[in-house]
Amino acid sequence: AEEPPVAHQRQPAPPPPMSHHIRAYAGQSDNAAIVDIYLAASTIATPFLGAEFLEREQSNIVDVYLPHTQTWVWEAEDGNIRGFVGIIKGGEGEADEVGGLFVDPAAQRHGIGRALLDHVRQVGTKDLEVEVFEGNAIGRAFYARYGFREQLKSFTHEPTGHTVLRLRTRP
Numbered sequence: 001a002e003e004p005p006v007a008h009q010r011q012p013a014p015p016p017p018m019s020h021h022i023r024a025y026a027g028q029s030d031n032a033a034i035v036d037i038y039l040a041a042s043t044i045a046t047p048f049l050g051a052e053f054l055e056r057e058q059s060n061i062v063d064v065y066l067p068h069t070q071t072w073v074w075e076a077e078d079g080n081i082r083g084f085v086g087i088i089k090g091g092e093g094e095a096d097e098v099g100g101l102f103v104d105p106a107a108q109r110h111g112i113g114r115a116l117l118d119h120v121r122q123v124g125t126k127d128l129e130v131e132v133f134e135g136n137a138i139g140r141a142f143y144a145r146y147g148f149r150e151q152l153k154s155f156t157h158e159p160t161g162h163t164v165l166r167l168r169t170r171p
Contacts, residue, residue, distance in 0.1 A: 022119045025071035025084070031062050033081040034073070034102075041102040045138040049160055061100075069099045072119055074112045082107040085116040087125060095127040095168060096120075101139075113142055127169070134163040143167055 025034075035058050042054050069086030076082055083103035090096045098120075103112045117128070130148060132139045148167035157164045 019077035020074055020082070020115075022072050022074055022116065025066065025073055025086075030073060030081060030084075031066070034066070034071075034084050035061055037081065037084065037102050037104050038100070040105050041108075044105050045136050046133055048135050048162065049133075053160060065099060072116060074103075074116055083112040083116055085113075085120060087120055090129075095129045096125040098128055098130040101130075114146060117146055129166060129168045131164050131166050133157070134165055140165070 038061055039054055039058060042049065042057075043051075046054075065086060069088055071084055071086040073081045074083040081104075083101075085101045086099040088097040088099045098117070101113055101116060103116075120128070128148070129152065130143055132143060134140075134154065147169045150168045152166040152168055154163055154165050156162070
């Protein structure tokens with residue numbers, strides 16, 4: 001008979017909510033889902049930015065950010081996108097930057113964010129940096145669990161006046 005787990009042993013994380021695959025961003029056909037996830041996740045994690053700022057950023061996602069990142073989406077078996085990550089490639093000898101990592105709030109805490117970052121690292125990106133608002137407790141906790149430790153700098157985000165931290169993880 002199998003022995004029950006000892007209380008102090010770390011239990012494995014629960015599996016993602018359903019079968020899925022991670023694929024490259026497919027362009028315009030993915031935009032509505034990506035913008036919806038961005039807005040839903042940002043409203044919860046960074047409410048201090050205000051609805052007006054978040055609404056303005058929606059067009060920047062499609063027009064500015066997505067065209068300049070290598071973006072991967074976590075797509076469920078039912079065809080719905082539940083999360084995405086955009087990577088800004090660093091130059092020779094520089095770390096790549098997580099330009100954005102967002103997971104549908106209804107699907108958070110099921111390993112989707114971790115799976116996306118693991119995928120990015122498997123396809124060649126080892127050393128990562130990220131900028132996260134100091135007031136984003138959800139994002140900061142996630143990045144700390146993933147292994148982002150070193151604070152490279154902090155600065156004021158000009159459009160909002162909020163402090164941003166730049167973190168790094170190593171291979």
